[in-house]
Amino acid sequence: MIELVRREGGVAYLRINRPEVLNALDAEHFAQIFKALEEVAKDQAVKVVILTGVGRAFCVGADLGELRKYYERGEKINHGDILRERYNKLVLKIRTLEKPVIAAINGVAAGAGIGIALMCDLRVASDQAKFILAFGRVGLVPDSGLTYLLPRLIGHGRVFQWYVDNNELSAAEAQRLGLVDIVYSHEDFEKRVEELAYKIANGPLKAFALLKRAINRFYLGELVEALEYEAFLQEVAGYTEDHYEGVMAFIQKRQPKFKGN
Amino acid sequence: MSQVGAMSSVVDVSKEPPLGIITINRPSALNALSLEVVNKLIEALDDLENDSNIKVAIITGTERAFSVGADIKEMVNLDVAEVYLRGHRRLWERIRRFKKPIIAAVNGYCLGGGFELAMACDIIIASEDAVFGQPEINVAIIPGEGGTQRIPRTVGRLLGMEYVLTGRFISAYEAYRRGLVNKVVPRELTLEYAKRLGRDIAKKSLLALTLAKDAVNSAWETPLSVGLDYERRNFIIALFSEDGREGIRAFIEKREPRYKL
Numbered sequence: 228m229i230e231l232v233r234r235e236g237g238v239a240y241l242r243i244n245r246p247e248v249l250n251a252l253d254a255e256h257f258a259q260i261f262k263a264l265e266e267v268a269k270d271q272a273v274k275v276v277i278l279t280g281v282g283r284a285f286c287v288g289a290d291l292g293e294l295r296k297y298y299e300r301g302e303k304i305n306h307g308d309i310l311r312e313r314y315n316k317l318v319l320k321i322r323t324l325e326k327p328v329i330a331a332i333n334g335v336a337a338g339a340g341i342g343i344a345l346m347c348d349l350r351v352a353s354d355q356a357k358f359i360l361a362f363g364r365v366g367l368v369p370d371s372g373l374t375y376l377l378p379r380l381i382g383h384g385r386v387f388q389w390y391v392d393n394n395e396l397s398a399a400e401a402q403r404l405g406l407v408d409i410v411y412s413h414e415d416f417e418k419r420v421e422e423l424a425y426k427i428a429n430g431p432l433k434a435f436a437l438l439k440r441a442i443n444r445f446y447l448g449e450l451v452e453a454l455e456y457e458a459f460l461q462e463v464a465g466y467t468e469d470h471y472e473g474v475m476a477f478i479q480k481r482q483p484k485f486k487g488n
Numbered sequence: 489m490s491q492v493g494a495m496s497s498v499v500d501v502s503k504e505p506p507l508g509i510i511t512i513n514r515p516s517a518l519n520a521l522s523l524e525v526v527n528k529l530i531e532a533l534d535d536l537e538n539d540s541n542i543k544v545a546i547i548t549g550t551e552r553a554f555s556v557g558a559d560i561k562e563m564v565n566l567d568v569a570e571v572y573l574r575g576h577r578r579l580w581e582r583i584r585r586f587k588k589p590i591i592a593a594v595n596g597y598c599l600g601g602g603f604e605l606a607m608a609c610d611i612i613i614a615s616e617d618a619v620f621g622q623p624e625i626n627v628a629i630i631p632g633e634g635g636t637q638r639i640p641r642t643v644g645r646l647l648g649m650e651y652v653l654t655g656r657f658i659s660a661y662e663a664y665r666r667g668l669v670n671k672v673v674p675r676e677l678t679l680e681y682a683k684r685l686g687r688d689i690a691k692k693s694l695l696a697l698t699l700a701k702d703a704v705n706s707a708w709e710t711p712l713s714v715g716l717d718y719e720r721r722n723f724i725i726a727l728f729s730e731d732g733r734e735g736i737r738a739f740i741e742k743r744e745p746r747y748k749l
Contacts, residue, residue, distance in 0.1 A: 440616065440674065448661040 229259035230281075231266060237274030237428040238421065239267050246282025249335055251290035257313045264320050274428040276324070277420060278347060279331035285356065288338025288371075291474060298474050306367065307462030314339050314371040315454040318346040322443055322450070325436040327427050331420045332398075332407065337361045342371025345380070345406065348439060351423065352407040353416040358396040360389050365473035366485065368460045375446075375453035380405045499528035501535060506543040506690035507683055508536035511550070518553035521601050522562050526579045533582050540749070543694050544686040545586070547609060548593040548679050549602075554618070557600025560627065576601060580633050583608045587698045589689055593682035594618045595675055604633040607642075610701060612668070613682045614660045615675035620668065623655035641708060642667050693731035694749035699723075 230242040241263055243250040252260075267273045280286050289309075297304050321328050321343070330347035337359040344350050362369045369377065369390065377386045381404045389396070401407040411419040427435065464470055469485045476483035500511040510532045512519040519525075529547075536542045549555055558576060566575070583590065583605075592609035598620050606612050606620075614620075622635040630636065631652060640648030643666045651658065663669045673681045689697065699722040706718040726732045731747045738745035 437674070444616065444661075448659070448665070451659075 229256055229263055231263040233270070233273060236425060237272060238424045239270075239273040239276050241267070241276055241278045242281050243279070243286055244281040246280075246284070248290060248292060249284035249287040249337075250280040250282065250340070251287050251292070252313070252339075253290040253293040254313070256290075257317065260317060261320070264317075264324065267326065268324055274326060274432055275424045276326055276328045277331050277424050278321075278328055278343070279333050279420075282334065284335040284337075284340075285330070285332040286337075286340030286343060287335060288340045288342075288361070291365075291477060294474070295478060298471060298478070303466055305462055306465030307458035307460075310370050310454070310458040310461055314342070315458060318343060318372050318454065319451070321346045322439075322447060325439060326432075327435050327439070329420065329424060329427070331416070332356045333416060335359065338369075339371040339373075341406070342369070342373040342376070345376050346372055349409070349423075350407045351409045351411065351420055352398040352401060353413045354398050354410050355413040356398040356401070356407075356410075358398075358401050358406065360393060363390045363393045364483070365477060366467055366470035366483075367464045367473075368457065370457045370461055372450060372454055372457070374457055374460075375450055497528060498522070498525050499532055501532045503536075503539070503542065504683070505541040507546060507686045508532075508539065508542040508544070509546045509548065509679075509683075510536070511548050512555055513550060515550040515552065517556075517559065518597055519549045519555040519602065520559040521555055521557060521576060521579075521605070522559040523574065525559075526576055529579055530582045533586055537586060537588060543588055543690040543697070543749075545588055545590045546593055546679070546682050546686055547590060547605070548682070549595060549598075551595060553597040553602070554592070554594040555599075555602030555605060556597050557602045557604070557624075558632075576633055580604075580608055587701075588694065589686075589697055589701060591682045591686055593679045594620075594669070595678050600624055600631065600635070601633050604631060604635050604638070607634060607638045607668075611670050611685065613678055613685065614663060614669040614672050615678040616660050616672050617675055618660040618663070618669075618672075618678075620658040620660075620663050621656060622652050623657075625653060625655040639668070693729075693735060693745075693747040695729050695731050695747075696726050696735070699726050 228244050230240065230244050232240040232242065234240070241260070243256070245251065245256065267276050294304060327349065328347045329349045329351055330344035332344055332350065332352040334353065334355060335357050336344050338361040341358055341360065360369060368374060398407060398410045402410050468488055472485060473483045498514045500513050502509045502511070510529065512525060514520065514525060533545070536545045563571070589611070590609040591611045591613060592606040593613050594606055595615045596618060598606055598618055600623060603620050603622060622631045622639070624630050636652055639651055647666065658668070660669065660672045664672045671681070703719045703722045706715045710718065731749065734747060735745045
């Protein structure tokens, strides 16, 4: 479930609490996140939002279990529409919420989970956090704005390399590459994140909102188009045999045999 | 500054010479253009045109909407004669014949007849969260006050067709990119910026403004050869007007001009 906890002093926690699937997101959880975001947008008492996960993961993006029944029946899924209805809406909601959103990356961030974290205003990671791009394993393209933000943050060559290798990045590496702004030690991660959130909550909030609008002006128009393009690409990728093979190999816990189509 | 009209009016006129500011004030209906609003807008425009202290008019709405267009609840009960004889067309004809420059200051929703009202003005200033569109097609009608004519003249036939056939919303930034609005500003400053621009324009000769406005409009409405003749005639009138002589003399003598109007 998605927990919305409003603390006194203007800090709200939005916690993805599905540790059994490393906080993967399905339709039901997206609906809950949208509802929670609507509430924090309306609630004047909420000044700062912390987006985080429960357990050893922050968020690993799509819930393959949700899609499993379609794949096992051999049904094709339009991944473009899933992006339009869920991920693209979510990242745009995070960008247009006129309150600072902190991604508190408490553990594993994978797939769209990385995209969601990057769209937040501040990316704070535990030193135990790990970053796995993961899309390559199931023959999909990075989404949730990753094809837009990653080349700008780390350069397109490194994006390609990371996609091909699918290697795990440590918090320190992620910080060096600019994917993460701050790293705190795991022992006092929650405490430090909360201190940071209260510092922001007691700051010049109107000015923060104006800064966010300036940053949005800088790339929101392009981002909207990039997200729509990603949706088209994911639709194409989602219909390939390699995608189907990647998902089946993942479910059957074996190495995929890709054929290139 | 003087307030004209009762506070409860659906259209407020405030005079801050040289500016006359018309506010559509029906926020509970997102400033839908009921026949009452239309009649009051016509009265307000008559008033501002006849007031020699006013050189530039501004039309604006309220916080969440400039206007969402015709009041469809009212319109659905009108018969064809009422719509044809007493309907909105009189407002658009009034604006078309309005001699002074009109600036639309757009916050929030600017849809259907609201968008057409803005496009009938001479300059459009949009807040960054303004939303434009011609959604008539969604209720099986079509734009009736210039949408199908003015949009294609600005953005071209293909994109104009897309807007009119899909009824989709157009963000302020997209509208800016397509030349549908002059400038995008933070919502706190939409009216303020329109006033600044209005005061700058009001420093010019009213006769020259009127002649120039007419000439630009003829660029839209006539073949080039006719428009060029029209421009030449207006140029001659301006050149030999008292204001024209004064303006040129002041420029040569390096002093501020003193215009008659």
